[in-house]
Amino acid sequence: MIQKKMKLAVSMLAVASMLSACGGGGDAGTPKYTSLANAGTNEGLASVSTGKVTQKGISISVSDFAPDWSFDGSSTRVTVRLVDTAGNPVPPGVKVQFSASGGAITKFCTTGTITSGESAARDSTGCSVTLTTQDPRPANGIVAIVAWVVGEEAYYDSNSNGRYDAGEKFFEGGELFRDDDADDIFTPGVDGLRVAAVDGTGNIGVGSATCVRDLEAAPNERPLSVDNTCDGVWGPTLVRAHAYVSVADPRRLGLALTTSNPGATSSDVVFYSRSLDGNVFTMAPTGSTVAVSGSGCTPTVTPETVSATGAAPTVHTVNYAGCASGSKVLVTGSSGNNFTNLEITVP
Ligand SMILES: [Ca+2]
Ligand SMILES: [Ca+2]
Ligand SMILES: [Ca+2]
Structure with missing residues (x-):
């Protein structure tokens, strides 16, 4: 469970005022100044x-x-x-x-x-x-x-x-x-x-x-x-x-379902790095990966890699359509030699 939502860094787009500056005339293709x-x-x-x-x-x-x-x-x-x-x-x-x-x-x-x-x-x-x-x-x-x-x-x-x-x-x-x-x-x-x-x-x-x-x-x-x-x-x-x-640290990785109940055919999971005080979840180190496996079926996960889009934890969609009800799907988040697991029971 996310204990505190990480504030996303604001992407600031510079928007210039609309100016009614008039040009200096001149024929198309003719530079207004030459040097x-x-x-x-x-x-x-x-x-x-x-x-x-x-x-x-x-x-x-x-x-x-x-x-x-x-x-x-x-x-x-x-x-x-x-x-x-x-x-x-x-x-x-x-x-x-x-x-x-x-x-x-x-x-x-x-x-x-x-x-x-x-x-x-x-x-x-x-x-x-x-x-x-x-x-x-x-x-x-x-x-x-x-x-x-x-x-x-x-x-x-x-x-x-x-x-x-x-x-x-x-x-x-x-x-x-x-x-x-x-x-x-x-x-x-x-x-x-x-x-x-x-x-x-x-x-x-x-x-x-x-x-x-x-x-x-x-x-x-x-x-x-x-x-x-x-x-x-x-x-x-x-x-x-x-x-x-x-402050992403591969030694403090975690995975969690975004909702308490798995979805019928897929679920979103959050992949995070826990803060030193344990209270804030932020993004796992860039390049960390998420993999899935199941018994008797082939679940998939998207995206498989953590990319640098912000400081907040990343969300990965695990699709287990085709897996039998009651079977287990194992989700593994890894960074180098460090990993964390989450087991989902297919509804
Ligand atoms: Ca403040
Ligand atoms: Ca002022
Ligand atoms: Ca003015």
Whole structure:
């Protein structure tokens, strides 16, 4: 039985505002500018790009949501991509800082340069750091990651002019925190990090106003903030994004039916890694496998392999159509030399 549902890391898709930028004319197939030297003059280009990352324009991804924590030195790549309100990548040289509640994570990365297309030498795609397994291994089975960068608060561009105007709806970010227990709120004594400032620049957009979280907004338009640390006006903020990784350990595997009764011809089973405190089930190490066997029949399971799609346990469908009522189907979850079994009695 699942004792606590693991919060899925939110996949943040940067959605640019719909801009009514007018083009500069020109015949089809004719470049609006012919060299990067001309690009700086805005020839044929509408000036809607601010180059400042917006809260709704940060996207975080993890290459492996369940590295093997049974040894030190396993690693996963954490990538942040950044765009401004126009949906254009931010310039090279922007620093993104990271913190994690477990293992070791590189302190920061710096956005690089796109090497092809008309944005060459002007824009960047984002940057990556490495999370490496080592102590501390959080007892709650979750490594919380937060990335942040100086930028501006998200808003609805109701007059479509590509910039914030007084009266337009906006979403405030106050003091950011690392959400170690993955419950979307700052938990004193549990969540291990609060950040309000950048070295040398002081607090950014932080005050004592209420931080309203509009639940109708997209998840990354309404950033997680410590309560009552907003400043009440649209402006600069530490743009932030969160991700969660399973402290997956092949020595603590488990399998469970998703319902108390097996289905008539198939059942879904959950394959998990138990946290050190035993209270949270997260994804088994990436590459773990699930196999099935039966007496006098040939059950099947889909999928057979755990792939890195999130930190939550994976669900596998065991099909035993053709197996006699009352017969046993054995489900085995394996990672290396470690395994766990679940026996299903066919109804
Ligand atoms: Ca506007
Ligand atoms: Ca929390
Ligand atoms: Ca503000």
